[in-house]
Amino acid sequence: MDELRENCPWDKKQTLESLRYLTIEETYELADAILEKDMQEIKGELGDLLLHIVFYSRIASETGEFDITDVINTICDKLVERHPHIYSDIIAETEEEVKANWEKIKLKTGKKSVLSGVPKSLPAMVKATRLQEKAKGIGFDWDNSEQVLEKVKEEFLELNEEIVKDKQKLQEEGSSSFSKKIESEFGDVLFSIINYARFIGVDPESALERTNKKFINRFQFLETQSKKDGKSISEMSLEEMDVYWNKAKELN
16 A cells, blocks of 8 residues: 555555545445355455545544554454453343443433434444434334334325325415425335344344345346347236246246
């Protein structure tokens, strides 16, 4: 990295800000490799992320802010601080007790809110999961999955009520409040479903991405097979498409 920073025109030009979006991209590439269970790809993507950590540290060292050694020492110190049940006399025998300790420690270090550690720029679904996990860490949570499932059903009913009201208003007044109230209720539905996923041990982001991949595979099968049969997908009826779709479902 030192040699590249001194001799490569591209590497010389980079800043913390210019690397930011590339790091995000690399993180998603690692996430894809993990979902595919491709260990060779995971190894490569971890190397790419490690390069970014070294790169950021090198840039910061040029202004005397910190270097890679400071980065490593900082995370080591944090690990010791966040694991008092290992490095001191605090007792935590379950995962939940460990997480609760983490949140208490964070508040002692100056964070004003339990939720302040959740990055603002996280994708909405990931952010919802992290917010719920943070709240759980200090005991703000449901008792069991059955309660959460009931909440999901309740939110669906509230969404449907708003949709019915909106249709009535459209018929009676010729106007609609669709964008505000229905969007809000739909957001509540998604939040409650993500909460339910957490309770049954499902990562909603991974689950949805697997479904995305499944949809892509099945739709592309529909495209290629119908083309082989001399059909144009844009001219096919939904019933004709369903024949190919069902064949695709048998394959994956």
